[in-house]
Amino acid sequence: MTEKTESGLPRPVAIAWGTYVPSQNGPRRGLSHEQIVTQAIAIADAEGIAAVTMARVAKELGFTTMSLYRYVANKDELLLLMIGSESLLPTSAAEVPAAGWREDLRAWADLLRDMYREHPWMLDVPRGPTSVLMPVSMYIADRGMRALSELGLGGGEQISVVLALSSYVASFAGLERDLAGQEDVEFGAEAFAELGEVVTVERLPYLAPLMLSGGYIGGPADEAEDGVDDDYRLGLDLLLDGLAVRWGTMDTPNPLAD
Known part of the structure; x- marks a missing residue:
């Protein structure tokens, strides 16, 4: 469950928009939400979201894992702060x-x-x-x-x-x-001949002609250099x-x- 502020606003929303006022109790703070989120995004960009853990982020910043919990309640909150960061905008x-x-x-x-x-x-x-x-x-x-x-x-x-x-x-x-x-799938003549024995017009009357001409995937007619860009535009x-x-x-x- 997402933690909320006294006003009822979800805490990560308040943090992201800069309206969150942290408690002044406890030891002096040596980090910031921005530092934590920036480091977490750097890890995710390089290694994927699975690599982002509280322990890993803390280690990269030179702090203990427990120290991060003074700023971020849990990993779910960290993920929300990550996808909400304006630094993601190209x-x-x-x-x-x-x-x-x-x-x-x-x-x-x-x-x-x-x-x-x-x-x-x-x-x-x-x-x-x-x-x-x-x-x-x-x-x-x-x-x-x-x-x-x-x-x-x-x-x-x-x-x-x-x-x-x-x-x-x-x-x-x-x-x-x-x-x-x-890897790209590339079929030669022999492979198409083998596939043609099972991908028949009787079985797939609309797709088979396109498949066997190489226009579906991996054939000689598949020469687009832009990957799926043309499909995206269409x-x-x-x-x-x-x-x-x-x-x-x-x-x-x-x-x-x-």
């Missing part, structure tokens, strides 16, 4: 938004993608009611709402769209991370097209209109 966050809602949303999605690429361990930290109150989450939501502002959506609709788009980006970032850790375009259709902003006729 340099692209400071860029001027592109003209028009569509390009601004595309830039916003790319911002999220860049953040996950630089800090892939973020994908392993569970989200919840407390995490959405952290500085980075609220900044990202605000940026997304700004991009959507010219569509005339209500606040609840804006948040729903932000959730849908950010979920898509996180899912694709996870796929990119998983693929990056695996998926994002489909979502943006859906927004345009729903709220009537497409230049072309609405295909769903009667």
